[in-house]
Amino acid sequence: MPTPPWFLILNGKSAGDDAVRDAVARVRDRGQPLLVRVTWEAGDAERYVHEAIAADAAVIVAGGGDGTLSEVAEALAHTGEAAAALPALSLLPLGTANDFATATGIPVEPLAALDLISSSGARPIDLLQVDGDGAVHWCANLASGGFGTEVTVETHDGLKKMLGGLAYVITGIARLGRIEPIRARIHGEGFQWEGGFIALGLGNGRQAGGGQVLCPDAVLDDGLLELTVVPELSGELVSTLGTLFSDGKHAALEQVAERARLREVWIEAERPMTLNLDGEPLQARRFHVRCEAGRVRMHLPAHTPLLSG
Known part of the structure; x- marks a missing residue:
């Protein structure tokens, strides 16, 4: 049975980050399928989230700052599906301040952030609807x-x-x-x-x-x-x-x-x-x-x- 893929939805500002490229290569070398999608304009994140769901992705990684995290989380919420039926969410912190990562203790080093997916279970979290x-x-x-x-x-x-x-x-x-x-x-x-x-x-x-x-x-x-x-x-x-x-x-x-x-x-x-x-x-x-x-x-x-x- 094929291993369910991970999807990395990467903020376009970080597309050339060598540390991110190296981390993605390392994860793939271990046998974990990891597909990368780069955002360019409004609506890309939601489109990629739907693509990930159609591909039975196990995890969607938001690659960027707090805004990218919220954008991906919003796209998941918009599906109307229960959390258990959706891919889990993860964060690869690439923002300026990385406030969410700092407060939660998510590593800012790309490979360590991706390794967190395998070392920790996915927990239900709340979102704010405004x-x-x-x-x-x-x-x-x-x-x-x-x-x-x-x-x-x-x-x-x-x-x-x-x-x-x-x-x-x-x-x-x-x-x-x-x-x-x-x-x-x-x-x-x-x-x-x-x-x-x-x-x-x-x-x-x-x-x-x-x-x-x-x-x-x-x-x-x-x-x-x-x-x-x-x-x-x-x-x-x-x-x-x-x-x-x-x-x-x-x-x-x-x-x-x-x-x-x-x-x-x-x-x-x-x-x-x-x-x-x-x-x-x-x-x-x-x-x-x-x-x-x-x-x-x-x-x-x-x-x-x-x-x-």
Whole structure:
């Protein structure tokens, strides 16, 4: 009986990466069929996911950053099939910040990341479903709004390529003098908040934007999203902004943030605002964010802190 293939859906920016080519060759030399598909334009990831399903693939590897991971996970969710009927998901981290990989402990070295497939079982994980004024998207890691979102969206691709995660820091420093709070009403079961915020996190994962830990207690398989709202700051608290997101357990974040764990959240802003869904900006005045429990299966390190078990 033939060995079920693995499909690597590779972000086109990494197609020439020699370490990736070497890792693919090593896996194939061991007898594991591994097919590579390179994305070039919108819709490629979904098309390749359907190709992988038709080929009875055992695993689909998202080769890229957090955005590529969410794009592949979204394509799997769009099939409507139960997680058990779909190929498992894996990540080959090739992004600038690799926030999801960093938080979960997935190796950034290509061969080690691919070896994780064989050394770990696939576990069901949740996804976030985000409806912004009728446009529905999916997110594997974290949806963020406010200061961190503006930093991520405004950081130039060339700067990210040259400086990596440091590029987000530089852009963040440049924005420190012009942070404008977003006024909104945020509510869910047993939770109500209204006012101006400078940062918002809706976490399946814990960090985004090059290491901003907005949802320090989020886990991937509890059927809940972690909500963190950082209200507008005043007085001496403004001076803590530089360290506020560097460590999710930092006293400054705990002092100012509103936190909750919910199955779904509604956000109603006074004016259109942007949620950053793992690098994909979505603008709307009203959002409904829901946690879809166990929507896909994923290969993760056995001792990752992001699994509840």
